[in-house]
Amino acid sequence: MKAARYLVELGIQPSVQRIAVMDYLLTHKTHPTVDEIHQALHKSIPTLSKTTVYNTLKLLSEYGAAIMIDIDEHNKRFDGDTSPHGHFQCSSCNRVIDIPLDNGRELFLSEVDGHTIASVQLLYKGICAGCKAHNDKTKQN
Amino acid sequence: MKAARYLVELGIQPSVQRIAVMDYLLTHKTHPTVDEIHQALHKSIPTLSKTTVYNTLKLLSEYGAAIMIDIDEHNKRFDGDTSPHGHFQCSSCNRVIDIPLDNGRELFLSEVDGHTIASVQLLYKGICAGCKAHNDKTKQN
DNA sequence: CTTTGTGCAAATTCTTTGCACCAAA
DNA sequence: TTTGGTGCAAAGAATTTGCACAAAG
Numbered sequence: 001m002k003a004a005r006y007l008v009e010l011g012i013q014p015s016v017q018r019i020a021v022m023d024y025l026l027t028h029k030t031h032p033t034v035d036e037i038h039q040a041l042h043k044s045i046p047t048l049s050k051t052t053v054y055n056t057l058k059l060l061s062e063y064g065a066a067i068m069i070d071i072d073e074h075n076k077r078f079d080g081d082t083s084p085h086g087h088f089q090c091s092s093c094n095r096v097i098d099i100p101l102d103n104g105r106e107l108f109l110s111e112v113d114g115h116t117i118a119s120v121q122l123l124y125k126g127i128c129a130g131c132k133a134h135n136d137k138t139k140q141n
Numbered sequence: 142m143k144a145a146r147y148l149v150e151l152g153i154q155p156s157v158q159r160i161a162v163m164d165y166l167l168t169h170k171t172h173p174t175v176d177e178i179h180q181a182l183h184k185s186i187p188t189l190s191k192t193t194v195y196n197t198l199k200l201l202s203e204y205g206a207a208i209m210i211d212i213d214e215h216n217k218r219f220d221g222d223t224s225p226h227g228h229f230q231c232s233s234c235n236r237v238i239d240i241p242l243d244n245g246r247e248l249f250l251s252e253v254d255g256h257t258i259a260s261v262q263l264l265y266k267g268i269c270a271g272c273k274a275h276n277d278k279t280k281q282n
Numbered sequence: 283c284t285t286t287g288t289g290c291a292a293a294t295t296c297t298t299t300g301c302a303c304c305a306a307a
Numbered sequence: 308t309t310t311g312g313t314g315c316a317a318a319g320a321a322t323t324t325g326c327a328c329a330a331a332g
Contacts, residue, residue, distance in 0.1 A: 013286075033321095048288090048289090049290070051289055051324095052288055070214075075321070088254075091259070099253055112240055114269075114273075115268065116268045116269075118268070120264070121265075124253065124258050125259050125261075126256055126257045126260070127256065129255030132256075158312080193314065215296075
């Protein structure tokens with residue numbers, strides 16, 4: 001419901017496929033890849049093509065309903081949360097985690113050095129807390 | 142000369158090809174793509190293969206001699222300047238421009254939320270000052 | 283009926299890999 | 308002579324494109 005209304009508000013024709021993709025982004029904060037979205041939605045919409053997922057995500061990005069995150073070496077990732085925040089990717093488990101910005105909000109500017117800014121991405125890479133703990137444990141042997 | 146010494150200091154075997162790539166990065170602050178580097182160096186080293194450029198840039202990144210910038214949709218870009226700074230890409234002319242960080246230096250942390258950070262990228266996209274001026278001028282007709 | 287959306291298959295493009303040859307210590 | 312570097316050609320993989328069919332207004 002919510003996803004459909006959201007699309008209409010943004011001026012996007014709410015097809016079954018587009019609603020499904022938008023809903024997936026709103027209910028899964030995992031920064032999924034095209035493939036992950038496609039595989040997940042394939043269960044409920046068996047005819048859904050990857051092309052349509054690509055098309056839809058491009059459309060959503062253009063209308064500001066989603067953000068394309070360029071953090072992953074091999075795949076584009078998408079985020080339905082369009083509020084200012086950063087992202088962290090663990091090079092061990094590949095998960096992408098949100099990084100709230102306490103004092104970095106001033107980075108999300110509309111202009112710098114005379115350049116007009118349309119989007120900002122703050123990307124971190126490293127080892128996440130979970131993987132670090134796991135590594136420390138296995139090392140103890 | 143400088144490039145060769147730099148490589149040795151970092152523990153990298155200074156082959157002709159590696160020196161050339163490193164030197165190119167140090168003397169061209171344009172955040173070049175693999176292809177741009179290859180084409181530029183091809184003149185002086187006709188046998189240089191793209192594979193070697195790929196290998197070398199990977200090596201330089203691993204040894205901290207260069208940074209891989211994930212700002213370009215279609216190509217990896219590289220920067221020989223490893224000091225903390227952001228990048229801006231103009232969606233009109235595709236140039237990548239350095240963005241100095243006056244008050245954002247605290248973004249380059251070693252830890253956030255328990256996650257160990259290995260690298261940080263601050264990426265801006267929009268229209269650069271030059272393209273904006275040009276657009277404004279052509280609009281006046 | 284006309285416009286827009288979907289999906290299959292093919293094409294494109296950047297990057298990686300396998301392997302043989304070359305160079306240096 | 309042994310290790311490491313280079314480069315060609317082929318493979319790999321994510322994304323885009325062309326086109327025909329389906330759906331919606």
